[in-house]
Amino acid sequence: MILIVFGKKILQKKSKMTENLEHFNVQHLFRQFFLKNQCVSDAQLECWINRIQQKLHSPPMDKELAIMNANRIFRHYGFTIRKVFSESIDETFYYLLTNDIEDALNAKSTWTQAENAFYHLLLDAIIQPFLENDFDNDDEDAFNVAKHLAIGMTSANNLARNTTIAIILGEKIVKNWINQHWFKQIDSGNKITLGVRTIAQKSSYLIRKYGLSACKYCSLVCFHGFFCSRCNVCWHEKCLPVNSTTLLSPLLCSSCDSPLAVNQIFNNKNNNN
Ligand SMILES: [Zn+2]
Numbered sequence: 498m499i500l501i502v503f504g505k506k507i508l509q510k511k512s513k514m515t516e517n518l519e520h521f522n523v524q525h526l527f528r529q530f531f532l533k534n535q536c537v538s539d540a541q542l543e544c545w546i547n548r549i550q551q552k553l554h555s556p557p558m559d560k561e562l563a564i565m566n567a568n569r570i571f572r573h574y575g576f577t578i579r580k581v582f583s584e585s586i587d588e589t590f591y592y593l594l595t596n597d598i599e600d601a602l603n604a605k606s607t608w609t610q611a612e613n614a615f616y617h618l619l620l621d622a623i624i625q626p627f628l629e630n631d632f633d634n635d636d637e638d639a640f641n642v643a644k645h646l647a648i649g650m651t652s653a654n655n656l657a658r659n660t661t662i663a664i665i666l667g668e669k670i671v672k673n674w675i676n677q678h679w680f681k682q683i684d685s686g687n688k689i690t691l692g693v694r695t696i697a698q699k700s701s702y703l704i705r706k707y708g709l710s711a712c713k714y715c716s717l718v719c720f721h722g723f724f725c726s727r728c729n730v731c732w733h734e735k736c737l738p739v740n741s742t743t744l745l746s747p748l749l750c751s752s753c754d755s756p757l758a759v760n761q762i763f764n765n766k767n768n769n770n
């Protein structure tokens with residue numbers, strides 16, 4: 498009899514422990530998921546959450562809350578999960594940001610010097626044509642990512658020739674970088690453009706190095722969007738709050754009330770800054 502009561506108590510205690518353990522597991526797995534993948538689309542994250550819930554029979558997970566909890570731990574290691582919207586692929590991503598100093602150290606330890614050089618050659622090859630193009634800002638279809646901010650897959654792979662990386666290895670590295678969202682395959686896989694991770698983590702570098710513009714709202718590099726010539730500032734189309742009244746009338750600058758120019762291309766050849 499005593500044994501049965503005792504056994505019951507242990508069982509109760511055990512179920513409470515597994516509950517705690519599961520909670521710990523979900524949070525732990527969530528952090529592991531980000532450490533492993535570093536950059537995931539909203540759809541991928543949703544899919545992972547659903548799978549974990551089914552597997553562990555855990556209660557529904559609030560995505561934003563899970564990110565907040567993970568960031569509380571990540572903060573001690575210099576990481577943060579950030580949300581970023583990619584204008585070229587029209588999708589939301591979550592990525593693991595490392596702060597600048599850590600990033601430099603990180604890049605040094607995970608990428609070889611040759612890989613680092615290769616990466617920057619690719620950036621250069623993608624951005625140079627954009628800088629040199631004479632866009633017609635009055636033409637609505639002037640800017641097109643596949644046309645102006647991308648290079649052919651073969652030219653990308655061939656850039657390895659300018660480094661110490663063997664061409665076969667170069668192809669493998671480019672493939673990896675595409676999987677890791679540093680670059681994005683477009684045009685049915687024939688071309689690559691900047692990936693969401695490059696935009697998110699290298700924006701300030703790109704702005705500095707190529708004299709590109711920063712979006713006033715999200716601070717990320719802005720190739721195309723709205724422009725206030727009086728304030729000399731720009732916004733991504735998605736970054737400017739649009740309500741039903743502004744849909745009909747011209748959009749106005751939030752600082753000076755001047756009408757904004759739409760569909761502008763910021764390659765420093767077209768605008769006056
Ligand atoms: Zn923006």
Ligand SMILES: [Zn+2]
Binds near residue numbers: 726728750
């Ligand atoms: Zn203005």
